[in-house]
Amino acid sequence: MIIVNLDVMMAKRKISSNELAEIIDITPANLSILKTGKAKAIRFSTLEKLCAALKCQPGDILEFVDDDNKE
Amino acid sequence: MWNKDKSIVLSKILIVIMVLGIIASCIFAPQIVREYDNRVILEAGLPSVFTPLLVTLYCCVPPALTALISLYMLLINIQQNKPFIKVNIVYLRIISYCCFAGAVIFVYFAILRPFAWVIVAAALFFGIILRVVKNCFQQAVAIREENDFTI
Numbered sequence: 001m002i003i004v005n006l007d008v009m010m011a012k013r014k015i016s017s018n019e020l021a022e023i024i025d026i027t028p029a030n031l032s033i034l035k036t037g038k039a040k041a042i043r044f045s046t047l048e049k050l051c052a053a054l055k056c057q058p059g060d061i062l063e064f065v066d067d068d069n070k071e
Numbered sequence: 072m073w074n075k076d077k078s079i080v081l082s083k084i085l086i087v088i089m090v091l092g093i094i095a096s097c098i099f100a101p102q103i104v105r106e107y108d109n110r111v112i113l114e115a116g117l118p119s120v121f122t123p124l125l126v127t128l129y130c131c132v133p134p135a136l137t138a139l140i141s142l143y144m145l146l147i148n149i150q151q152n153k154p155f156i157k158v159n160i161v162y163l164r165i166i167s168y169c170c171f172a173g174a175v176i177f178v179y180f181a182i183l184r185p186f187a188w189v190i191v192a193a194a195l196f197f198g199i200i201l202r203v204v205k206n207c208f209q210q211a212v213a214i215r216e217e218n219d220f221t222i
Binding site: 030031 | 221222
């Protein structure tokens with residue numbers, strides 16, 4: 001499964017949810033869906049904006065974890 | 072000017088009329104069935120179907136009312152611009168099962184009077200159509216959810 005490490009990156013960059021939502025032009029509610037891992041998909045455009053805002057790579061935000069070897 | 076809201080209101084009125092019709096039928100069913108039995112069945116020299124027909128009709132009332140109430144609830148959700156929600160799938164499933172229940176109940180009367188197989192077939196037909204509509208709604212809900220959770 002894909003884990004969203006957005007909160008980790010946000011903490012590293014010391015940026016608040018509202019601030020980030022404003023920068024990447026999405027609603028705080030949608031950012032919350034993304035942060036909590038409830039999102040079913042992410043648009044390339046959103047990922048691009050996130051990477052630009054957090055000055056990171058997509059791999060810093062998204063992580064693949066093999067369900068079988070989760071433990 | 073005819074629009075979506077007026078169409079839904081008309082559907083609601085038709086459902087209310089049908090519910091009232093069913094309630095009236097419950098009250099006057101013995102008289103109506105007796106009249107039918109005397110004028111059609113007995114005059115044709117056939118054995119009376121008063122009790123089987125009455126039992127069949129009364130047994131059909133609960134599924135019919137359940138289906139109409141579910142249909143009304145479905146319309147309320149559609150009116151509130153919430154057509155593709157999970158609860159609507161449940162309503163459609165209930166309506167479909169009610170059609171199947173009606174078909175099963177009428178099998179009893181159809182054994183006595185073969186013309187009632189037409190009613191059984193019609194109820195099964197509607198039940199199947201509603202199942203397909205339910206499957207479509209299920210797919211639509213999944214697509215809507217995916218769309219809502221695509222950021």
